[in-house]
Amino acid sequence: MPWINELSLIDGPIPIVSAVMAAVAILFLLIRRSPRWWIFAVSTAAAATLLGVLGCWAVIHVFYWWAEDLPATVVSYVALLLWVITLGGATALAGLRGRQRNRVLTRAGSLRRTFAAAATLVVLMFIGIQVNASFGQYPTVGTLIDPPAQIAQAAPPQMQFAPGSQFMTSPVAQRWTSKGALPATGSVVSVNIPGTASGFQGRNALVYLPPAYSAPDRPVLPVLVLVSGQPGSPDSWLRSSDLVDSLNEYAGTHGGVAPLVVIPDPNGSDAANTMCLNSDLAQADTYMAIDVPAWIKANLDADANHAHWAVGGFSYGGTCAVQMVTRHPEVFTSFMAVSPEREPALAVNRNVTIERAFHGDAAAFDAQLPLTLLSEKRYPHVRGFFAAGEQDAQYSANVKILQTASRQAGMTVEAASYPGGHSWTVVSAALPHGLAFIFSGLGLP
Secondary structure, three states: HHHHHOOOOOOOHHHHHHHHHHHHHHHHOOHHHHOOHHHHHHHHHHHHHHHHHHHHHHHHHHHOOOOOOOHHHHHHHHHHHHHHHHHHHHHHHHHHHHHHHOOOOHHHHHHHHHHHHHHHHHHHHHHHHHHHHHHHHOOOOHHHHHOOOOOOOOOOOOOOOOOOOOOOOOOOHHOOOOOOOOOOOOOOEEEEEOOOOOOOOOOEEEEOOOOOHOOOOOEEOOOOEHHHHHOOOOHHHHHOOOOHHHHHHHHHHOOOOEEEEOOOOOOOOOOOOOHHHHHHHEHHHHHHHHHHHHHHHHHEOOOHHHHHEEEEEOOOOHHHHHHHHHHOOOOOOOEEOOOOOOOOOOOEEEEEEHHHOOOOHHHHHHHOOOOHHHHHHOOOOOEEEEEEOOOHHHHHHHHHHHHHHHHOOOOOEEEEEEEOOOOOHHHHHHHHHEEEEEHHHHOOO
16 A cells, blocks of 8 residues: 555654554553562663663763764663563563463463563554654655665666766756656666775665656756765665655756766765775775766766766765865865764764774874865865754754855855754755755756
8 A cells, every 4th residue: 555655754643653552551561569560660760771871872982883972862762672671571571480380371461471572562663763753764664664666777878978078168957958758757777886996895876867868869967976874875865865856856847957966885884984085994085086976977978067066965975075075176066965074983082083094193084174174275166055953963063163164265155954853854854955055056047
């Protein structure tokens, strides 16, 4: 039933119903006549809270799994998870002990064990829905249970122009109009972009081809390169955001024209973090600035004028976008950075990042940072759009710092905030404004 796939996991009936069911389930697990049970419930709640807080702190500050603290809401859900598993497990264990003592499991005891297991699962489902809502990774039921359906298992159409031969000085809207019927929507294809110069091998990239690319006399089109967050993958842009719908909507009102959108993978896996830098970890900067543009020019009818090239991303991807325009303004002249980091990082401890990626050479790390380059160079031809969630204090502060530094370096920049935290929900909210800003720099109306 297609309507089920469209149900939201972020707001609406599913989160509300799951919250009600979780409240009932917790009440079932709590209700007992014995005072000892209530003492046990209160003491385990305190212990779960302590373990949840310490555990979430440890994975960031001791094991360095991520480069920023987990949101307080996520920490609270981890504590709730531990508590509910303890309550449910204790109820089931009590039933098993009763069976061992009495040799016969009463009907009431059997039902209580069954209901305890079901109640635990209900609360776990609620926690999963709420944690997902915090990050917006799966906006709907369909994005959770199915892979992005719009990815075509086919190579891009054969090029009509010699690779890299088309250097456009005028906007595409001034030099091309459709002479026939076009598809109602664009298409997305999966491609391999080899690390010819960098030696880096990422996962398959995705390419959005607008309706105009299907025309027999297709135009040479501007380019937008997008990067996902970390952990994440290229198809996060399809699964977690409104990107394809936004591009199709734009193309539908502009004669089928939109940019060629290429979504490469500069990490290689969900767990990897290259920081989009050339370091001991990988030559990710070379991959993004040399290999990806070379593949685009060799395989797509793309505008060779880099004044019509842009880069964007969310979180790690937003950081990468700022890195690209500060290190390679000859390649990318416009950018969109949603919730970027102040600087790329592997851990909250800056020394850990420098040790792992640069053998402790802080000067080599600092030399590649956007804030360093923005303080040393001028970028009068670069345009940028920053965005962050209103409830995302850390990344909103990052945006203010980067926006100020960018303006002082001569860039033309805008910034906006949207309801939400560090979430793909904010990305979808920012896309209309962010894409409009970028498209104006690419020569699109």
